[in-house]
Amino acid sequence: MEYLMSSMGSESLETECDKAIEILKMMVETDTGCGPKPEVLKNAVGFAFLRITKTGLFVTGSYGTGLVVIKLKDGKPSNASDAAWTKPSAISTKSVGSGLQAGAQVLETLIVINTEEAVEAFTGGSLMLGTALELAAGPVGTGGEIPGMTGEGLVDVVPCYSYALSSGLFAGLSLEGVVLNELSAVNAKFYGSAVDARNILDGTADLAPSAAVDKLHAALAGLGALWDK
Numbered sequence: 001m002e003y004l005m006s007s008m009g010s011e012s013l014e015t016e017c018d019k020a021i022e023i024l025k026m027m028v029e030t031d032t033g034c035g036p037k038p039e040v041l042k043n044a045v046g047f048a049f050l051r052i053t054k055t056g057l058f059v060t061g062s063y064g065t066g067l068v069v070i071k072l073k074d075g076k077p078s079n080a081s082d083a084a085w086t087k088p089s090a091i092s093t094k095s096v097g098s099g100l101q102a103g104a105q106v107l108e109t110l111i112v113i114n115t116e117e118a119v120e121a122f123t124g125g126s127l128m129l130g131t132a133l134e135l136a137a138g139p140v141g142t143g144g145e146i147p148g149m150t151g152e153g154l155v156d157v158v159p160c161y162s163y164a165l166s167s168g169l170f171a172g173l174s175l176e177g178v179v180l181n182e183l184s185a186v187n188a189k190f191y192g193s194a195v196d197a198r199n200i201l202d203g204t205a206d207l208a209p210s211a212a213v214d215k216l217h218a219a220l221a222g223l224g225a226l227w228d229k
Contacts, residue, residue: 013090013190016067017212020049020088021219023108026165028226036112036163037139038226046070046113046201047220048122048180050093052164054105063094065183068122069216070113070201085220087207089122089197090183090190108165111175112138118159122180123198130176135160 011019024047027035052064067088111129113119121133129135138161162175182197191200191207199205 011065014212017216023049027110041223044112048111050109052107065092072203085217086201086203089200090186091180092183093178093180110163112161114157115159123201125182129178135162138163
């Protein structure tokens with residue numbers, strides 16, 4: 001476990017933006033019929049992206065880093081960008097358990113944030129999924145109905161959906177009990193000064209433009225092609 005923690009380390013937010021783009025691309029370009037429903041992505045109020053590594057033999061551990069990004073209300077721009085999304089805030093997760101697991105497993109994880117209450121939970125610095133914030137395995141494919149969805153969007157839906165890929169295949173991953181933490185030092189390094197995740201994710205922080213963030217925003221804007229066909 002010590003090796004895992006030292007080798008994974010906290011990523012830069014620039015690297016996390018690139019990882020988030022990779023994860024998003026893998027999720028939406030899958031041809032297995034197991035990817036997120038376009039309607040789920042369209043109605044999301046935000047996303048969290050994580051790359052989680054699980055390893056160990058008798059003492060197992062997992063560690064992951066990623067980011068959270070929130071859709072601005074009514075598409076209004078933040079102070080430093082004309083994008084419809086906030087700047088990202090860095091997050092991490094780690095856990096220790098027991099059991100037999102040979103080798104390492106890398107999980108590319110997408111959490112779809114469905115409600116304003118869930119957004120509020122993600123701005124609190126630390127939260128436990130499944131306890132402080134309810135989540136469920138996300139609807140997949142292109143047909144069928146989505147629980148809680150009406151013609152006017154998601155009105156009575158679980159706060160978060162989760163999706164995970166392992167070696168390019170969708171994996172049954174339970175995130176119940178996983179604790180997510182704000183990486184304030186990573187945010188401060190990237191943005192040039194200490195900034196609270198709440199201000200990043202409500203779009204009120206006055207943050208300088210960044211090529212890495214612009215690339216992430218472009219990838220998110222590209223999701224519209226899924227439901228504009």
